[in-house]
Amino acid sequence: MNDGRNGSVKQFICIKWGEKFGPDYVNRLHGMISRNVTPPFRLYCFTDDGTGLNPDIAVRPLPDFEYRTPQRTRGKWPKSRLWGDLGDVTGVVLFLDLDVVITGDLDGFFEYGDPDDTILGLNPNTPLEKMGQTSVYRMRVGKLAPLQDIFRADPQAAADKYKYEQRFVTRNAPGGVKFWPRGWLAHFRMHCIPNFPLNYFRDAKIPPRARIVIFPGLVNPPDAIAGRWYEDGDHVSPREHLRRAFNGQRRESFVKHMRHYVRPTPWVERLWRE
Numbered sequence: 001m002n003d004g005r006n007g008s009v010k011q012f013i014c015i016k017w018g019e020k021f022g023p024d025y026v027n028r029l030h031g032m033i034s035r036n037v038t039p040p041f042r043l044y045c046f047t048d049d050g051t052g053l054n055p056d057i058a059v060r061p062l063p064d065f066e067y068r069t070p071q072r073t074r075g076k077w078p079k080s081r082l083w084g085d086l087g088d089v090t091g092v093v094l095f096l097d098l099d100v101v102i103t104g105d106l107d108g109f110f111e112y113g114d115p116d117d118t119i120l121g122l123n124p125n126t127p128l129e130k131m132g133q134t135s136v137y138r139m140r141v142g143k144l145a146p147l148q149d150i151f152r153a154d155p156q157a158a159a160d161k162y163k164y165e166q167r168f169v170t171r172n173a174p175g176g177v178k179f180w181p182r183g184w185l186a187h188f189r190m191h192c193i194p195n196f197p198l199n200y201f202r203d204a205k206i207p208p209r210a211r212i213v214i215f216p217g218l219v220n221p222p223d224a225i226a227g228r229w230y231e232d233g234d235h236v237s238p239r240e241h242l243r244r245a246f247n248g249q250r251r252e253s254f255v256k257h258m259r260h261y262v263r264p265t266p267w268v269e270r271l272w273r274e
Contacts, residue, residue, distance in 0.1 A: 002091030004110030023052030070159030183209030227264035
C-alpha cells in the first residue's frame, strides 16, 4: 500500500470546485510541492473543471456528492467528497488547501506518525478545544468514509451541531485524530503578521519552524502580496489606513480595523509561484 515512505510515491490531493479559485492556484501549488519534496510525488486535483491545469497534475472528477450541501453554515462542507472512495487514488494522501504557501520541507508530513493515523493541524483559534484544522491533513483513503454515512443521514443537522467540517472530522474520525508538530503550520494572520501596532511598520515574517503557511479567513496570498485585508480592497499607506479608521471609512469596528492592516509581503510573491 502506498504510504509515501521508503521511496514510494508521495500522494498529494486538492479539491477545486466553482469559480473562487482558478487553475493558477492549482498550478502554483504543484510548483511549490515540486520544489519542497523528495520525488517521486503526484498531485491529484479533484475538480469540476480541469481547464488550464499543468499537464503534470493528475485531474480526477469530483467524487459523487449524494447529499445536499448545508446552506446555513460557513464550513467548507464540499470537502466531504474526499472522505470516501477516490477511484484509482488509494493509500495515504496529504490534502492541501489551494491557498497555502509552502515554505519548507514536505517529506516530514509523510514520515510523521503511523501511516494509518489521521493527522490534522491544530486550530490556533480554539487552543483549549483542540480542534483540528483541515487546510493540511493526512489520511488513508477511505478511512473517513464512516463520516460520510453520518453526514449523509442529515447534512444540515450535522453542520448545525459542529458548525465547521474540521470540527466534525476532529470529533468523529475513526480512531481519533493526531496533530502535526507545533510550528509546522503557521496561520498567516495569527503567526506571521506582527501584532498591532507593529503591523504598520514591520512586514509579515515566516516563523522559523514553519513548513506551510495557511490562509484561513479574509486574507489570501494575492491579498498578502498586495498588502490588503480584503480581496476587493486596495493597499493604502499606514497613514491613510489610520485616517480611514478615525473618519469612519471602514467596514468593521475601530479595533478590528486597526489590527487588520498588512504591509505588502514579498516572500509570499517569491514562494507562491508555479
